[in-house]
Amino acid sequence: MATRFLPLTQFSFSKPQVPLATLSHILFGGHHGRFSTQVEKIRWNHVGESSNRNLIYRFRTFCAIRDLAAKKCVPCNSKDLQAMTEESATEYLLKLNRSWRVRNFTKGLELFQLVGNVAETEGHHPDLHLVGWNNVTIEIWTHAVGGLTENDFILAAKINGLDLHHLLRKKTAA
Numbered sequence: 672m673a674t675r676f677l678p679l680t681q682f683s684f685s686k687p688q689v690p691l692a693t694l695s696h697i698l699f700g701g702h703h704g705r706f707s708t709q710v711e712k713i714r715w716n717h718v719g720e721s722s723n724r725n726l727i728y729r730f731r732t733f734c735a736i737r738d739l740a741a742k743k744c745v746p747c748n749s750k751d752l753q754a755m756t757e758e759s760a761t762e763y764l765l766k767l768n769r770s771w772r773v774r775n776f777t778k779g780l781e782l783f784q785l786v787g788n789v790a791e792t793e794g795h796h797p798d799l800h801l802v803g804w805n806n807v808t809i810e811i812w813t814h815a816v817g818g819l820t821e822n823d824f825i826l827a828a829k830i831n832g833l834d835l836h837h838l839l840r841k842k843t844a845a
């Protein structure tokens with residue numbers, strides 16, 4: 672069950688290793704993928720940045736994230752609302768994440784184990800968070816490049832294929 676995605680912070684990133692058309696289709700197209708990225712304006716990080724320049728990028732990223740958070744959406748039928756250019760969209764990518772509300776703490780650990788088995792098989796690993804005893808969030812990005820690569824989408828797709836319903840809190844009647 673797809674859920675709202677948490678605002679994510681920082682991480683400057685280099686150019687994704689996956690073709691741009693594929694990336695934008697997966698993220699914004701008809702894949703019905705349950706992962707999403709949080710869009711925050713960041714500048715491209717050029718691989719091999721010196722650490723202090725990277726620090727500047729991270730600070731700038733943090734500021735840019737707050738810039739967006741301070742902005743206001745316009746009505747979607749507004750003449751001011753224009754489609755984002757591909758270049759502009761790719762400047763906004765951070766990492767993939769997904770959240771679940773599990774039945775209890777133990778079920779959260781079981782979810783970690785199921786996700787962990789996939790990660791170990793793939794040799795590619797998510798960041799795992801279990802907060803407030805039953806709120807699970809996993810985040811996926813490629814640490815080696817400091818951004819998104821096709822590995823992240825492969826891992827996300829495999830995790831989306833897991834049957835986790837028995838671990839999740841039953842939806843309360845509306």
Ligand SMILES: C[C@H](O)[C@H](O)[C@H]1CNC2=NC(N)=NC(=O)C2=N1
Pocket residue numbers: 794795796797811812813814815816
């Ligand atoms: C050698 C092995 O590929 C690396 O240590 C892997 C392990 N899992 C990983 N997982 C993620 N998300 N990013 C990485 O850069 C990464 N590197």
